[in-house]
Amino acid sequence: MLCEKCQKRPAAVHMTKIVNGNKTETHLCEVCAQGDNSVSFGLDPKWMLQSIFAELFNTPHTENDPSSDAGVKPNRCEKCGFTDAQFSQVGRLGCPTCYDVFENKLDPVLRRIHGNPRHTGKIPKRTGGTIELRREIEELKRELQAAITSEEYEKAAEVRDKIRGLENKLG
């Protein structure tokens, strides 16, 4: 059977509508069916994203103890009053503090979206404070470890002094 609308492609979507006892049948191909506003097969991508968030958000993170979340973790942000149920509905958080309040539940969501749920990018210059310094020290500590492992003691001593210098700056 060919599509009723374009008469070109085979009909793949068969629809029976009964309104007040009047039965009408429509046979469309996939392309024409998508263009037909009376039937909606297309998913709203935004809705899909939200329902996936909700699913991830509500999946207990410890498999063997599904009840560990109940009662223990707060389900309402103390700062703005946003609830985890609202997140499942709108796919957004209420305020910056929500990131701390719902941390355990958000973690799997962030992991799924971003892979590595840790920020490595830009730090605000004025309000970032000592973050940059601490990040640099961490990086140097890794370097130090690598130098020791490969028995490059001269380099290790150099890196160690650098770390001391930076740690003094931190106070």
Place this chain on the structure above:
Amino acid sequence: MSVENTIGKARSKWMEGTGPDNDVVISSRLRLARNIEGYPFPHFMSEEEANHVINAVRLAVSEKAGAKFPVETEFIDLNELSQTERQILVEKHLVSPQHIESPANRAVVIAHDESLSIMVNEEDHIRIQCFLPGLQIKEAWRLADKIDDVLEKTLNYSFCEKRGYLTSCPTNVGTGLRASVMLHLPCLVMTKQLGAMVNTISQLGLAVRGYYGEGTEAYGDLFQVSNQVTMGQTEDEIVTNLLTVTRQIVSQERSTRKVVLKNNKPFLEDRIYRAFGVMSYARVMTAQEAIKNISDLRLGVELGILKTPAYDQINELIILTRPAFLIKKAGRPLNAGELDALRAEIIREKLSKITIN
């Protein structure tokens, strides 16, 4: 230069048609999402709080706060514009369609050359957006980075060491950076190669979607490629990744153009001159048909079959034929038939000034 100018003229910086790889890449766009400490996110805040945020940003971009932008800007309250004027800002990509859905307590800061806009109280308190012609994602990042530093001098951003810049939706948290390129890929579409490429591209953390049109259908062979991941990578890594992949797509499109031109020149010429013919004489034209014909005309220039019009004239045509622009030009509401007639008229008028070889 005033709002009236922004709305009245069709041209923006990104439409200049210049920039690297401008035969395939129309424009590069980059946005940073930022929020101000101490306030709920826009969808969850009171009118009073929303006003605080607007005033805070108004101050942060003003000379009083010592803000020194590399470009001159203007602060526009969305409530001061008519619905048509707001729609024009969307058609010029200066604000998102979501931003004008409820214009109350929302604003936008626009640079005079329109290379920069800052949306206030959209999904996040602040969205810095930079828009340049051709493949210039790195340059867009440099500009956005500078603007971000200027704003941060006055505003306290919501930032946490572990999660980075905190955003209303967890898909933007971390760098808050979304970079995208608008590509014209007629030959990859024509030869049905794009589908396979889209699969590969999405494995690299990037998304491809049609610029005009819904779902998989992309009118005018215009596509947008953008990063999906915003956390766990530095801004430079995100930008470089998109740049590398875009260069690959550009080179694929170019080599396909060569092959198609060599094997199917009469077919291509026919398609291009037909588009020119229809545009020169049609009396009624839908938005969809216009985009398709403009795309074919552009293809003619890209392949060297046509010497004119220049890319900037083609880009201007795209914006001039969008609905809100037409309504603004008519100065009154138009029904669908009147819109299509005026669109055809404007296209005829523009093309009559162009002599093609």
